[in-house]
Amino acid sequence: MSKATSETVFTYGAPALKFGPGASAEIGYDLLQVGARRVLLVTDPGVAATGHPARIAEQMTARGLEVTTYDGVHVEPTDESMAAAVDFARESGPIDAIVAVGGGSAIDTAKAVNLLVTNPGELMDYINAPVGGAASPVNPLLPLVACPTTTGTGSESTTICVLDVLSQHVKTGISHPRLRPTLAVVDPTLTLTQPPMVTAAAGMDILCHALESYTARWYAGFDAKQPEDRVPYCGANPIADMWSERAMSLLAGAFRTAVEDGSNVEAREQMALAATFAGLGFGNAGVHIPHANAYPIAGRVRDYRPPGYPEDEAIVPHGMAVSLTAPEAFRFTFEASPERHLHAARLLGSGQARPPEYADGPDALPEVLLTLMRDVGLPSGLAEVGYADSDVDDLVDGSLKQQRLLATAPREATADDLAGVFRGSMELW
Numbered sequence: 001m002s003k004a005t006s007e008t009v010f011t012y013g014a015p016a017l018k019f020g021p022g023a024s025a026e027i028g029y030d031l032l033q034v035g036a037r038r039v040l041l042v043t044d045p046g047v048a049a050t051g052h053p054a055r056i057a058e059q060m061t062a063r064g065l066e067v068t069t070y071d072g073v074h075v076e077p078t079d080e081s082m083a084a085a086v087d088f089a090r091e092s093g094p095i096d097a098i099v100a101v102g103g104g105s106a107i108d109t110a111k112a113v114n115l116l117v118t119n120p121g122e123l124m125d126y127i128n129a130p131v132g133g134a135a136s137p138v139n140p141l142l143p144l145v146a147c148p149t150t151t152g153t154g155s156e157s158t159t160i161c162v163l164d165v166l167s168q169h170v171k172t173g174i175s176h177p178r179l180r181p182t183l184a185v186v187d188p189t190l191t192l193t194q195p196p197m198v199t200a201a202a203g204m205d206i207l208c209h210a211l212e213s214y215t216a217r218w219y220a221g222f223d224a225k226q227p228e229d230r231v232p233y234c235g236a237n238p239i240a241d242m243w244s245e246r247a248m249s250l251l252a253g254a255f256r257t258a259v260e261d262g263s264n265v266e267a268r269e270q271m272a273l274a275a276t277f278a279g280l281g282f283g284n285a286g287v288h289i290p291h292a293n294a295y296p297i298a299g300r301v302r303d304y305r306p307p308g309y310p311e312d313e314a315i316v317p318h319g320m321a322v323s324l325t326a327p328e329a330f331r332f333t334f335e336a337s338p339e340r341h342l343h344a345a346r347l348l349g350s351g352q353a354r355p356p357e358y359a360d361g362p363d364a365l366p367e368v369l370l371t372l373m374r375d376v377g378l379p380s381g382l383a384e385v386g387y388a389d390s391d392v393d394d395l396v397d398g399s400l401k402q403q404r405l406l407a408t409a410p411r412e413a414t415a416d417d418l419a420g421v422f423r424g425s426m427e428l429w
């Protein structure tokens with residue numbers, strides 16, 4: 001058997017971007033430039049209550065656009081909630097553009113709506129294998145403007161849409177370059193109303209996007225691909241590195257302040273930039289173990305209800321689920337690239353009152369993360385959100401199902417390795 005050759009090519013994709021206070025007031029103008037007339041605005045009830053979506057709808061109407069609003073997005077969407085949004089869109093008549101106003105939940109739901117109002121079939125046909133049929137869209141999608149109201153997911157730049165498939169108790173996604181929004185409108189003034197725990201959880205999502213893409217397997221460490229086999233996540237590379245490093249520096253300066261004083265405009269702007277930068281990085285490089293672990297942590301929740309999120313359902317929010325095993329995951333991946341782990345610890349630790357003293361070993365990055373997590377008020381470990389050692393086998397099973405993400409890890413993670421990471425994450429402090 002001949003040895004496979006190594007990859008020599010990496011890729012970079014991004015939407016057009018408008019950033020800054022007031023940017024969201026221009027969406028109507030931007031949509032007219034692409035010939036739109038009838039627009040569907042997609043949001044969730046919590047974001048609708050802030051008044052931002054109604055104002056944006058008014059501004060679009062004032063430009064002569066016809067706007068229909070769907071405000072029924074489920075926080076952390078499910079196959080059922082997305083199908084309901086698709087049904088609404090199909091029944092509300094022809095549209096020629098979509099605007100998402102909200103966090104990752106609203107933006108991801110808008111991506112699913114966009115896919116299914118333009119292409120045949122149903123959600124399950126497009127969901128990643130083995131859960132779904134992993135079909136590719138055959139038709140082009142509508143212009144999608146993504147306007148984030150959280151400082152977190154970076155979904156406005158990415159090709160992915162994440163959902164919970166209720167019948168199979170599994171979180172998974174749809175991933176295709178055509179899902180990427182055509183225009184990202186990042187207006188930091190919309191993020192000022194985020195509750196502290198949303199700021200904290202979404203901020204940890206930014207941090208993990210940056211850190212995981214920065215420590216991901218290097219793109220040239222994969223086998224060479226044919227053009228038709230290229231996936232949006234191509235591994236760490238020089239361009240994604242640039243975004244990830246900068247996102248970490250921004251977080252070091254602004255994260256604690258944004259949580260402590262949500263009205264601090266400068267901190268909110270820095271966080272919005274950090275989220276955007278991290279999205280542009282990880283949306284190309286990919287994420288790995290903490291994100292793979294987040295799927296079962298979120299998917300198997302029993303009764304944890306954090307403040308700031310809808311009270312009618314148990315939820316371990318995405319950013320929280322991602323961060324809870326991050327310190328242990330990065331202790332495990334340290335040996336794959338010590339320099340990168342230490343450099344990240346230096347970038348992130350520069351915001352700490354007492355700079356870490358253990359700056360040159362596998363503990364350096366976990367210690368920086370733990371201090372930050374404590375400072376922003378995250379739960380103290382998996383135990384606090386309802387898990388015990390008896391859950392570890394199930395959690396490992398769920399994580400191993402995320403092979404697409406684990407393939408990007410800088411070290412191969414076996415079931416035993418993952419079990420060690422989960423066990424070590426029960427009580428972080």
Ligand SMILES: NC(=O)c1ccc[n+]([C@@H]2O[C@H](COP(=O)([O-])OP(=O)(O)OC[C@H]3O[C@@H](n4cnc5c(N)ncnc54)[C@H](O)[C@@H]3O)[C@@H](O)[C@H]2O)c1
Binds near residue numbers: 104152
């Ligand atoms: N597609 C991607 O690239 C990607 C990446 C990471 C995460 N995700 C997904 O995104 C979802 C999480 O998104 P999120 O963290 O942005 O949060 P979210 O959209 O789930 O919103 C969290 C809560 O905050 C409220 N909220 C949002 N913005 C607000 C504001 N400005 N003022 C007041 N309340 C506000 C919402 O109503 C909701 O209750 C998860 O489903 C996750 O899996 C997607």
Ligand SMILES: [Zn+2]
Binds near residue numbers: 153205209318
């Ligand atoms: Zn994430």
